[in-house]
Structures are given as C-alpha cells and as structure tokens.
Amino acid sequence: MATVQDIAKIVEKLAPKHLKEDWDNVGLLVGERNMEVKGVLTTLDVTPEVVAEAEAKGCNLIVSHHPVIFKGMKQITDESALGRLVIELISKKIAVYSAHTNLDIAPGGLNDLAAAQIGLGNVKGLETVHEQGFCKIITFVPATHRDAVMQAMGDAGAGQIGNYSHCAFYTEGTGTFKPLDGANPYIGEVGEATTVQENRLEAIVPQILVSAVIEALKAAHPYEVPAYEVHQLVTPSEEATIGRIGELADTLDTEGFIELIKACFPRGRARFGGAKVDAITKVALCTGSGAEFIKVAAKMGAQAYVTGDVKYHDMQLAKELGILVADVGHFGTEIGAAALLAAHIGIQLQEQKMTDVPVVISDVHEDFFFA
Numbered sequence: 001m002a003t004v005q006d007i008a009k010i011v012e013k014l015a016p017k018h019l020k021e022d023w024d025n026v027g028l029l030v031g032e033r034n035m036e037v038k039g040v041l042t043t044l045d046v047t048p049e050v051v052a053e054a055e056a057k058g059c060n061l062i063v064s065h066h067p068v069i070f071k072g073m074k075q076i077t078d079e080s081a082l083g084r085l086v087i088e089l090i091s092k093k094i095a096v097y098s099a100h101t102n103l104d105i106a107p108g109g110l111n112d113l114a115a116a117q118i119g120l121g122n123v124k125g126l127e128t129v130h131e132q133g134f135c136k137i138i139t140f141v142p143a144t145h146r147d148a149v150m151q152a153m154g155d156a157g158a159g160q161i162g163n164y165s166h167c168a169f170y171t172e173g174t175g176t177f178k179p180l181d182g183a184n185p186y187i188g189e190v191g192e193a194t195t196v197q198e199n200r201l202e203a204i205v206p207q208i209l210v211s212a213v214i215e216a217l218k219a220a221h222p223y224e225v226p227a228y229e230v231h232q233l234v235t236p237s238e239e240a241t242i243g244r245i246g247e248l249a250d251t252l253d254t255e256g257f258i259e260l261i262k263a264c265f266p267r268g269r270a271r272f273g274g275a276k277v278d279a280i281t282k283v284a285l286c287t288g289s290g291a292e293f294i295k296v297a298a299k300m301g302a303q304a305y306v307t308g309d310v311k312y313h314d315m316q317l318a319k320e321l322g323i324l325v326a327d328v329g330h331f332g333t334e335i336g337a338a339a340l341l342a343a344h345i346g347i348q349l350q351e352q353k354m355t356d357v358p359v360v361i362s363d364v365h366e367d368f369f370f371a
Helices: 004-014 048-056 081-091 101-105 110-118 143-155 207-220 254-264 291-299 312-321 330-334 336-351
Strands: 027-030 040-043 061-064 095-098 121-132 134-142 169-177 194-206 228-232 238-252 271-274 280-289 304-308 324-327 359-361
Touching (some): 004 336, 040 048, 048 081, 101 336, 110 254, 134 143, 254 271, 254 280, 280 330, 304 330, 330 336
Parallel strands (some): 040 359
Antiparallel strands (some): 134 194, 238 280
8 A cells, every 4th residue: 555645755756855946836735645545647737637537547646747736825716727626636535746846857857858868968967956965964773763763764865875865874882861850761760870772873964854854763763852963064065957968979960950859859849949050969958948048058068959938039049149949848848757757656666565556647638739
C-alpha cells in the first residue's frame, strides 16, 4: 500500500520542493496526505477532462507539472471554473500533487530532458535562480534507533549528495545524562546518572531544509529531549539553475536546426525567428515560458535558443543579438513532464516494493492551441 505522502516523497526525490522559485506553488495542493493511493495519473495540466480520465482509470492521485492552484483563492465556489474543478476533485476524493519550477530546475528534471531530446553534450545551467548553503546536523542516538532516525532525516532531505540520497556517517560512543525532577526519560531513572551506548550520527543538509530535518529527527528519536548540533559548513554553495546550454554533436545551419527541433518536439507548434545562422554548435533552452533568457543565451555564446511563449518583440531582440530562436510552444516543451514523472514514480514504486499502484500517463490532455 502507498499513501499520497509516499508518492509525494518519491516525487521530491526527483524534484525537491526547496528548488522551486519563490513565486511558485508546489506540493500537495488538493487532498489528504494519508489517503491510500489506488492509482497515479501524470499530466502537464489538471483539466476537467483529466479529472474524468483519472476517475475512469481508477486513479485517485493526479501528479501534474502545472499547479492546479497557482495564485491564492479567496473562495472555492461553483461560480468559477477553478472553483468547480477543485470542488469536483474533493467530491471525487482525487488528490493533486504538483511539481513545477522545482522539476524544471532539478538535475535530471524537465530542462535536462529537453537537452537530452535535442542531443546536447557538455550541458550546463543557463541562469542561476538561487544558491543554497549547507549545514551539518549531528545527533546522538541509541544504536537500536539509529537506522530509524537516519531514515527519517534522509526522508526529510538530509544527506543528498549528487545522485545519492540518505548519505550519513556514524560512530559508536558513550553518552551520559541525569534526568531531573519532571523528566520522563526513555532510559534511566529520575535523579540517577545514566550511561548509554550511543551512536553519533551526522549528515549534511541544505540550509533551507534544516528545520524540517530537525523536526523529523525529533519525531523518530526515542529520547524526550534529543541532543543535536547544527554547524554551518564553509563549502561552495550549490547553484540551482533554470534552463540549460550545451553543444551539438554536429554543426548545423538554420535549415538543419529547424528540422532537428521539429523532430525532437513533434507535439510542439514550432515557430522560428530571430537571426538566420550559418553555423550552430551551441544551443540554449528553457522549457515553458523562457523568452526572458534570450539575452542570457546570446551572452553565453549560444547561436540558437529553444523555448516557448515567445512574443513578436522577443524575436526582434533575438535578431538584433544574432541568435536563432525556436518557439516550440509552452505545451511542446513541457508535455514530456508527464512521462518523466510517470517513469520516476514507477521505478521508485518498484524499488520500494509497492507494485500494487498503477501509474499511467494522461492521454486526453492536449495543447490549448489547436490551430
């Protein structure tokens, strides 16, 4: 059995919530965390058609890229389309979890998927959206509870190093304490000095997740008042970047690049503009709405840029900067999110032996542009 919270943790392994941009709204947006999940449907957007599809396929959890609730709602009534949609989700007991800019930014996320589709090598981030420092959390726990505390800390985000999670270190030692009047000790008696064989457990934590990891530590720790330390690490900050830039295996001219992009994004409604370029070797991209990074792409030496939602004057700027721009549409650059999420969730469920939860990709959601 898997709960909504179990699936949320799985998604957050791929797209940690702390990577999101400040203005974004991600995570569980509708539903109950402890509800048993009968099936998962992944999609780009949550629409009435997608909700009907989820119900028909026996899926009571929708995992979307675009948040079903983006800006604050002052009321949930049937007087608005969004209100009716939320009411329908609640009445049908269908939960919605959304991974938006955190999925765009995450290593192995949507921008990296697009870079792989194009066939880019030597891929790097395009624009830094925020930097995060790291801390080390140290705690002391009886050996009998070490694994439980270590698991809880890891689930909350401690020990994430590159493509590895739950990284930690522990050593054996001896702890001493004397419970005073009013204490309710897990081990020992009030007024008597107690000696316990303990493990010193430590793990690195992104600064933004320190509070969450401490709460998880306390919840899993057997002691009434667990001892822990938090140390700021003097290490290079980790950059979270939106967009990607990389190199093509072969040099292309404008016509060759147009053919490549149409083949790579077959569900996109591609438009090409800006400058016509004779030799394209370096390509930048940003899935979704990325016209704001045209100047950044040109400055970093890209001869071509792939994104969506480009306006007329954005193309004018691109021409002035001498960069070719491919507007594949918002839908075209991001529809791959549904398959990406489904693949990740499916693999994780298999590894965690929760094989009774089917994961399906929406096949009814289409581009809102139809001509």
